[in-house]
Amino acid sequence: MQVPAPIEYERAVSVEHAIGLLERLGEEARLIAGGHSLLPMMKLRLANPEYLVDINDLHAELGYIRITATQVRIGAMTRHRELLESDELAAVCPIFRDAERVIADPPVRNRGTLGGALCQADPSEDLSSVCTTLDASCVIRGPEGERTVSMDDFHLGPYETVVGHAEMLTEVRIPVRPRGSSAYAKVDRRAGDWAVAAAGAALWVDERGTIADARVGLAAVGPNTTGIPEVSAALRGRPPSDEAWSLAGAIAAQACRPVTDSRGTADYKRHLAGELTRRTLRAAWERVREGGAA
Structure with missing residues (x-):
């Protein structure tokens, strides 16, 4: 035992x-x-x-979801279940509901928190990929006061974050931008398991319907949950199309760094990273056309 x-x-x-x-x-x-x-x-x-x-x-102090026209603020003690059940959050960031539907099981979702998920810094963690995709910032409080770091800087490596001694993550802040939406998908070996590979995507278009910006966050295919700036650069200014999603998928597959283990070969995971990138970008675009509904 x-x-x-x-x-x-x-x-x-x-x-x-x-x-x-x-x-x-x-x-x-x-x-x-x-x-x-x-x-x-x-x-x-x-x-x-x-x-x-x-x-x-x-939880009474840090368990909240607050949404304005320009920002989503989520307390670090907000439970998975609360993220899953919030219709207001799903309306502006449907990627959260997508991810929470495939995270673990009800006992975990009833007790686990957003802050705990991010601070665990597991390379396969779904919500780390979600927050990377959404260009979130993390608010950290300590004896010297409060500081804010981007998700790109929050994780230093597997199971390691920038949260120092006598500090704690208190809040996650997500910018809200017009004419955008998001989506998440993963492949696992059984329901609620850690991902073999996972991808989140967020997409915004301008007044002409051209891609103004796009972000992709991958999980389980490298030492950290991974944002891919090359995808953003390649898609900006393009019309939304299957050709654009295929280009992004090819970039994602090339950029990730999976390893062969009991969940699958590196080549298989690389293939999944590309395919899931294509699927989530396409799903995000469909939601933009439908008005961002979850």
């Missing part, structure tokens, strides 16, 4: 309290919310924190 190493436990009652606990307890302290990623790693002794700071009571 696998069990974690002995730990000390504290329960935070506010963001400032959590930061104070992290500062006092030292670098061997870890935050825990849903715990569906951290606890299995602790059982396998892949993670060995000396202290756990439980932040579930912070």
